[in-house]
Amino acid sequence: MDYHFLPKIELHLHLDCSLSYKVVQQIDPSISIETYNESFIAPPKCTDLVDYLSRAVKGFQLMQTKEQLHLVTLDLLEQLKADNVIYAEIRFAPLLHIEKGLSPFEIVQTVNDTVTEGISQTGVEARLILCTLRHFSEEQSMETVRLVKEFSGSNVVGFDIAGDEAGFPITDHIKAFEYAKNNNIHCTAHAGEAKGPESVRETIAHFHPSRIGHGTRSAEDETLLSFLKKENIHLEVCPTSNIQTNVFDSIEDHPADKIYNAGVSMSINTDGRTVTPVTLTSEYDLLKKTFQWNKEHFLKCNTEAIKHAFISENLKKELLQKINTAYNSA
Numbered sequence: 001m002d003y004h005f006l007p008k009i010e011l012h013l014h015l016d017c018s019l020s021y022k023v024v025q026q027i028d029p030s031i032s033i034e035t036y037n038e039s040f041i042a043p044p045k046c047t048d049l050v051d052y053l054s055r056a057v058k059g060f061q062l063m064q065t066k067e068q069l070h071l072v073t074l075d076l077l078e079q080l081k082a083d084n085v086i087y088a089e090i091r092f093a094p095l096l097h098i099e100k101g102l103s104p105f106e107i108v109q110t111v112n113d114t115v116t117e118g119i120s121q122t123g124v125e126a127r128l129i130l131c132t133l134r135h136f137s138e139e140q141s142m143e144t145v146r147l148v149k150e151f152s153g154s155n156v157v158g159f160d161i162a163g164d165e166a167g168f169p170i171t172d173h174i175k176a177f178e179y180a181k182n183n184n185i186h187c188t189a190h191a192g193e194a195k196g197p198e199s200v201r202e203t204i205a206h207f208h209p210s211r212i213g214h215g216t217r218s219a220e221d222e223t224l225l226s227f228l229k230k231e232n233i234h235l236e237v238c239p240t241s242n243i244q245t246n247v248f249d250s251i252e253d254h255p256a257d258k259i260y261n262a263g264v265s266m267s268i269n270t271d272g273r274t275v276t277p278v279t280l281t282s283e284y285d286l287l288k289k290t291f292q293w294n295k296e297h298f299l300k301c302n303t304e305a306i307k308h309a310f311i312s313e314n315l316k317k318e319l320l321q322k323i324n325t326a327y328n329s330a
Contacts, residue, residue, distance in 0.1 A: 001295060003284040007086040007326050009305040009319065010269050010280060011188075012213055012236035014162070015076060015092040015111070016059035017272025023075035027062045042244050042275045049194040050164055052245045055275045064100040069110045076273070077118035077126060083279045087319050089310065090115070091129035091160050094147060095140055108147050108156065115155045125319070127157040127310060129188065132176060134163035141176035148185050157310035158186040160213065166194040170206055177207040186310035188213055188236065193247055197221035210234065211308055216242055218264070219255030225262045234265040234308035239286060240278050241271035257291040260300075267305035268298070299327040
């Protein structure tokens with residue numbers, strides 16, 4: 001079965017990890033394809049998450065002006081269209097883009113306006129999630145979550161925490177997630193990637209997200225899997241990325257199949273389309289080959305993604321109809 005032609009939903013996608021060579025060339029023509037392959041794309045096996053994250057730096061260094069942010073955002077929507085993604089939630093950390101004098105507000109406004117433009121140009125529905133990072137201070141986390149509130153009613157629909165979970169504790173970010181809860185802001189949080197199931201438990205207990213970014217190491221704890229199922233907490237699973245960051249040795253060791261069979265709500269995502277050089281089509285093909293997944297698995301994952309998306313019920317219904325029609329007639 002050719003999954004390229006089927007519509008897809010993506011919930012876990014980093015803007016600064018998805019710069020195509022085409023857009024990098026537009027921004028800085030001096031970057032050769034060799035440099036791009038070496039500096040922007042992570043190798044199939046990094047030493048760990050920190051090694052992997054060093055590649056993202058190259059991306060956000062080229063995203064410091066309104067024009068650069070505009071180019072990169074439009075380019076990603078074009079990539080999504082080519083991959084037959086009909087809805088995506090794109091995340092980025094506004095505070096990483098202030099090096100050339102843009103204010104965090106201007107940064108979010110630029111990306112938000114570009115998403116509106118990209119939706120009308122490509123037909124791909126997209127929304128934005130603003131990220132704080134593990135190494136940020138309490139003030140920086142608060143500044144980020146307040147931006148989510150400030151842009152409520154726009155394409156900005158949620159709040160996330162990303163970065164090195166093993167290297168930095170959660171303490172500086174509890175206040176920001178409390179603020180999110182008190183202001184009815186949708187939350188997801190990276191956990192259970194560089195650290196084990198205890199990281200997922202801690203994140204849920206203190207941040208109360210409705211989704212977990214990655215969360216794959218929950219599979220090491222049967223009680224936790226049961227809890228996630230019971231509480232309907234959705235895992236945004238990114239298979240190839242987890243192999244690159246050395247969370248698992250090989251794709252055969254990846255717990256995607258175990259999580260699915262445990263009945264936990266989950267979706268399949270790329271994480272980034274450059275640092276991890278994949279598409280959703282290639283991830284689907286990989287799971288088909290490794291675990292013999294078929295269209296029923298992908299229909300279920302896409303359905304769960306829509307149910308847990310940070311959007312209106314009307315848009316959910318519309319997307320569900322498109323997915324069901326396509327998969328049932330495939």
